[in-house]
Amino acid sequence: MPTVQKKTKSKTTKKRKKKLVIVESPSKAKTIEKYLGSTYKVMASLGHIRDLPKSTMGIDMENNYEPHYISIRGKGDIIKQLRKEAKKASKVYLAADPDREGEAIAWHLSYLLGLNPEDNNRVVFNEITKDAVKNAFKHPRSINMDLVDAQQARRVLDRLVGYSISPLLWSKIKKGLSAGRVQSIALNLIIKREQEIRNFKPEEYWTIDAKFKSGQQQFAASYLGIDSKKKPLKNNDDVQNILQRIDSKKPFVIKKVDKKERQRFPALPFTTSTMQQAANNILKFRTQKTMMVAQQLYEGINLGKGGSVGLITYMRTDSTRVSNIAVHETSKFIHEKYGSEYAAVKPRKGKLAEGAQDAHEAIRPSSTMRTPESIKEYLNKDQFKLYSLIWSRFVASQMTPAVFDTMTVDLEQNQVTYRARGSKMKFLGFMLVYKEAKHKDNTLPDLQVNKTVKLVSNQPDQHFTLPPARYTEAALIKTLEENGVGRPSTYAPTLGTIQKRYYVKMAARKFEPTELGEIVNSMMEKCFPDILNVDFTANLEDQLDEIEEGKQKWIEVIDQFYQPFAKEVTSAEDKMAKVKIKDEPAGINCDICGAPLVIKLGRFGKFYACSRFPDCHNTKPIIKKIGVTCPKCHKGEVVERKSKKNRVFYGCSRYPDCDFVSWDKPVGRTCPKCQHYLVEKKGKNSKKIKCSNCDYVEVQD
DSSP states (O other): OOOOOOOOOOOOOOOOOOEEEEESOHHHHHHHHHHHOTTEEEEEOOSOSEEOOSSSOOEETTTTTEEOOEEOTTOHHHHHHHHHHHHHOSEEEEOOOSSHHHHHHHHHHHHHTTOOTTSSOBOOOSBOSHHHHHHHHHSOBOOOHHHHHHHHHHHHHHHHHHHHHHHHHHHHTOTTOOOOHHHHHHHHHHHHHHHHHHHOOOOEEEEEEEEEEETTEEEEEEEEEETTEEOOBOSHHHHHHHHHHOOTTSOEEEEEEEEEEEEEOOOOOBOHHHHHHHHHHHSOOOHHHHHHHHHHHHHOEEOGGGOEEOOBBOSOOOOOOOOHHHHHHHHHHHHHHTOGGGBOSSOOOOOOOTTOOOOSOOBOBSOTTSOTGGGGGGSOHHHHHHHHHHHHHHHHHTBOOEEEEEEEEEEEETTEEEEEEEEEEEEOGGGGTOTTSOOOOBOOOOOOTTOEEEEEEEEEEEEEOOOOOOOOHHHHHHHHHHTTOSOTTTHHHHHHHHHHTTSEEEETTEEEEOHHHHHHHHHHHHHOTTTTOHHHHHHHHHHHHHHHTTSSOHHHHHHHHHHHHHHHHHHHHHHOOOOOOOOEEEEEEOTTTOOEEEEEEETTEEEEEETTTTTOOOEEEOOEEEEEEOTTTSSSEEEEEEOTTSOEEEEETTTTTSOOEESSEEEEEEOTTTOOEEEEEEOSSOEEEEESSSSOEEEEO
C-alpha cells in the first residue's frame, strides 16, 4: 500500500504594520517610543521641513498673499525616509510641539506625506511623561487650521517686513543688515534708554545715617524730616540746618512705635518670560541658553533604570495656570516633607496678562516628587541649576506666605525726626523652599513711646541721582512683554539677532547700542514709524491671537498691514539718504606695505585694516591697553581682547611670546599674602579685589 505523505501547513506569521509617530527632535522621539511600546515607530523631522525660500520674497502679493513654500535644503533625506515609513505604517500621528509653530509643522508634514489634515492624526501633550503621552494618543484630533493660519500670518508678516526693508538697508548703509517687527522695537528701546543716559543730568541729594543706643544695644536710623514728615536734603546747607538743630548730648525721644505682622506671598509659577528673567538674574544664563536647557528638560533626560522622562512641562507658555493633578500631588508632597502648616489651602492664582493665550499650563516639574537632589546625578550642571529653579519656584507657589514681625520707630529731638526700621522672620513659609527669595533680619531693641535713646554717631553723606540702567536681557524681555510686543517663542531669537547683526553689544551683561545700530534705528524712525510704534505692533500681536481664536481671517489682517506699509517702502527709497560709514585714520601704518591703517566697522565691531585694500588684505584687532604690566613676563602690557564668542578676556601684548591670559582684569598689584597678581571681580553692589592664587579678598564699595 503506497504511503500517503501529509502536507504540513507552514506557519507564516504576517508582519504587523506599525503606527508611525512624527515628532520634532530625536531625543523627544526616543523618550516617546519607550512609552508607546513596540507597535509604534517614532521618528524626528528635526524641526521645520518646509519654509519660504531664502533667495526670494516667496509671497504672491497679487494672489491673496499666497506663500510659496519649498522643502528646506538639506532635509531631502529626512523627507524621503518619512514618506517611506508613512507608506508602510498602519496609521500616521503628528506629534509636534503643542503651539502655533508645532501645529504649522504638523500641517506641512501632512502636505508632504499626502495626509488629510481633517483626519484625527494630530496628537498634543503638555508634558512628556508616560501617562500624559498615552492619554494624548487616546484623544487624537484634526489639525487646527486657526493655529496654522496664525503662525502662517506671523511668518508672512515677518517676511514682508524683513524682505522689504533689508534690501533698502543694504543699498543705503551696508550689506548683511536686517530689520524685523520685534527686533526693530527691541533695538529702539535700547537706543532710547542710551539717549536717556546721555541726556541725564545728575541731581545732588544728601542723607544722614545715625546710630543710637538703648541700654547696651545699638541700632541704626536715618534722617526722615521734620515732625515725622519727609523733608529731603537737597544740598549741604540743608544738612547744616538740620545738624545745627541737633544737640548730640541730649537724648532723642521715641515718638512713635508701629509694630505689624507682614506677609510675603510666593511668586506665581514660571511663564516663559519670567523663567528667562529669573534665569538671567539668578543663574546668569543668557536667554538662548535658558531655552536650550529647558528644551532638554522637556524632551527627556535618561534617569538610569527609569529610562528617559520629560522633567518639565512645555516651556513656551504665557499662562500661570496649573492642573488640579499637579496641585494635589504638590500639596501631598508639602504635607509629607515640610508639614501641613507650609501647605497653602488655596494657592494663589494669577490673572491672565492682557494678550496672553493661556494655551498651556505654567512651567512646572512633571512630577513634584522628582526633587532636584534625587536626580542630580543624571543632570549636567546647567540642567540641574535650571531644574532646581523651576522646581523650587513651583513648589513655593503652592506654599503658605512667609510671615515677618516689622517695627517702625520715629525718634525726635527739636522737631527733627529720624526713622528706624526693623524686621524679624516669624515663619519661613514658602521661603523654606525658594531660597532665591532672600531676607536678612534687622532686629531692633524693645523700644517704647516716650522713652529716650542716646545718639552715638551722625554721618551725613552726599549723593547724586544715577541715570537709568541699561537693559539686561531680563529687563528687556520684561519691557517687551509689558508692552505686548512679541510672544514667548520670539524673545530668544530676537535678542540673538540684534547681537548677531552687531546692532548692540553686551557690556557687563547689559545691552549697549553700536554706531551701526544707531544708524539703522535712525533710518527706521524716519521711514517706518509704524514698525517702531509699540502700540501698533502690540495690536498686530492681538490680531494674530484673534486669527488663532477664529475671530479674524489671516489674509485680511495681512492686507490691512501691507497696503499702507508698501507705500512707506516706496517712499523710503526716495527719503532714505545713502549713509557712508567713513573709515577713521588709525594713526599707524600697515606693517606689511607701509600704507596708513584705517579703522573700519565690521560684523563684530571696529578693527584696523590697510587703506590699500583690496591690494593689501592686512587687518589687525584694535587692542585696548589697561595700563598694567604683564604679571608673567613683566615686559609686555596687559591688553583687553575678545574670544570667538565675543567675551572679554585679558592677555599679554607680547603673545605668542608670552601666553599670559585671564578672564578677570588684573589691577597691577600683588597679593600681600602670596605675591601673585590681584584681579578685579565686580559684584552687583560692590567691587572685589581678589588674589588669583589664594583666598585674599579686598571689598570695595
